[in-house]
Amino acid sequence: MTTNLPAALRRPRYLISWWPWRALAYAGTTVPVAAVLTSGLLVVVAPAVAVVNAARQGRPVELPVVVFLTLAGLALLAAAPLVSAPVAAFERWRLGLVDARPLPPARRLIAGDLLAGLAARYTSAAAWREVAYAGWLGAVVPVAYWTFLVLVLLDLTLVASPWLVTGSDDMILVWTTVGTPREAVPYAIGAALFVPVLCYLAGLLAAGQATVARWLLSGPPADPSALREVTRSRARLVDAYEAERRRIERDVHDGAQPRLTSLSVQLGLARLDVPDDSPAAGPLAMAHEQAKELMVTLRRIAQGIRPQQLTELGLAGAARQLAGETAIPVTVHADLPRPLPEPVETTAYYVLSEALNNVALHADATRADVRLTQTDQRLVVEVEDDGRGGADPVRGTGLTGLADRVAAADGRLLLSSPDGGPTLVRVELPCPS
Template sequence: MTTAPPTHLAAALRRPGYLITAWPWRALAYLVTTTPVAGVLAVGLLVIVAPLTASFRSLQWGGPPPSTPLVVFLVVAGSAVVGLAPVVGVAVAALERWRLGLVDDRPVPAPVWRGVAARWSTAAGWREAGYTVWLATVVPAAYWLVLLLVALDVMLVVSPIAAGTADDVIVAWATVDTPRQATPYAVVGVLLVPVLWYGLGLLAAAQAAVARRLLGRTGDETALREVSRSRTRLASAYENERRRIERDVHDGAQPRLTSLSLQLGLARLDVPEDSPAARPLAVAHEQARGLMVLLRQIVQGIRPQSLAELGLAGAVGELAGESTVPVTVHADLDGPLPELTETTAYFVVSEALSNVARHADASRAQVRLTRERSTLVVEISDDGHGGADPGRGTGLAGLADRVAAANGRLLLASPAGGPTLVRVELPCRP
């Protein structure tokens, strides 16, 4: 098993060697492609904000009040912006979810389309509108600041060349007139290049985090709060009952069945083979032994022994070794996991790999286990023909129910022709 590579920019920034990976270039591509989107939105908003600001400034300095046509224009245009923002936000959000893939490999679920009228009555519609306004206001201001810093660094780097072709060149806070005087500033500029690379990555990561926060959540959290609490209580009750059953089977039924099998075996030794009781006794002994195997499988199904002995990463590695499809496991887990989370993740991987072997017609698969703060992320991907559908009885519906019982969520991407990606996010707070 190897350390899992980061799946999003924020995680990549925390890794050593960030500057020599593809992530800085992905961050730069994300920022560059943001510029036209934010620019168009900013210009559209400026058409309303500029006259409004000028009118307020004029009133503040005792100037004449704004004319009636200007007031009508501002009222109509302002109302149009507020009224159309949820509709415009649909197109902007769709584009931004797609662009988010430049710096974040995790899928972003889109809200269910409920018609145009629902854009004004759902939280998702107003979150998308809020993100559109944020993209038109805060992002351009941040980009201008970063652009000034980049221009300053470029000026420091090229200062020796400029000083050799002109007199009295202003470099940041000083004036130089020879390349020798400008060399220290150029050295500082070169040393600041890695800092700027990291800064651009931080800017892109912050923007992506806001996009995921506003565009990735679906559903009304207020309406679902009680459902979530009830589901948590049910999951806790299930876990307690599972432990009780496991303890009763392991400490009660299993020893008695072992003793019964032993007594039947001893009885077979005392009964002659030609005795009428020999055959029924042998059948009873074999049935007892078979029942012991079945009971061990039941106990194993409640909580696999490999999970208790090897931990989640080791147990998943064992599942990968038993799969008929070659499976690569990447695990990046630090610290213990809650038992419910660990058990749920194990059965998710087990069921998903079983589906790959039976339905996907894949040549290889990959399992990725990562811990992102208080969330355990499990991803199972394969290169099969895709087209997985929870409604066709492939076990995905039951898998989603198991994940939901652990207060997690399951995301599925399986276009026709493949590949298929199953992503499960489970809480792992201690």
């Protein structure tokens, strides 16, 4: 289900959905707010422009005018954080018309914290982002809306031109002149065909405004759609980690596995010496089967420390094998021109394995893409799905474990997962040539 206007604009059925009407409602409710803010800005901006033009032309500027503009500018700057608070609150509510994804709530002033709240309006970055949005809404948005309105009026004029041309006087249509209704018909048809384009332009205008509103009113720290680094402590020593991994692999392969193989052989030989009708035959056979199963399990554990398919197929082949074992369709794009160092390759493999497992279990996705890109200095692993989004390392979806593993390799893990999707997991691992 589409939850925001930018995503709806990419769908082929946009014009026959409710989204154009929601964009129109968003634009319509923008007009009174922008008009009030523009009027307030004009009180200072219009005289300031006049003074600047007079100074450029060499005309004298009266001192009272300069004093008035200075005081008015200071008053506007002092009032801006207070005025922007209700504007931002209204915009957060109004944004739901074109974007259902939640925004972080604004800080509320309470009776016992009134002075601290007022001080925060002048010192916090969030408050000044709200001021920036109010200024953008009062200065930039009206220009865009007036430009679009001119296009609409021009298109309506062209559509109505066959009825406006009287035949006695010529009528100017944009770049040409027509004298009869017949001459105006082609322009009317072209303008009618341009109406769907205007609908898309209106949607793009509303979507752009909503995107700026979300960016400024949420801010970089709280914006889930921006790539953010999932960091964990990097105090774990990489050398100790790698040494311990190799020790475990060596102990399993050279110590426990041969002894378990010998035990299985001895139990098999004992079964040959015990008659089938003996009371010990049943337990002995069960012990023999359990020993063989344990040997298979131990072999898998030993191979899992350095996956066998990674050794045989390389990272690209192992990634395609993991994709084939995933419950949803997964497309793999690999651009790996050179062999990778073993630690980097192993880390990337486990990143892919865990990320695809998260997609299958938690994302409610229908497809996923895996991209492997190698440059001169690093390996980039990206896993993107079209699921519901909302992945959060705090909720224990395996991302913190991945971040630990990536940090141990001196890399970093980044996450983009807004509510409604898509989710992108990006891992960057140092891989010098």
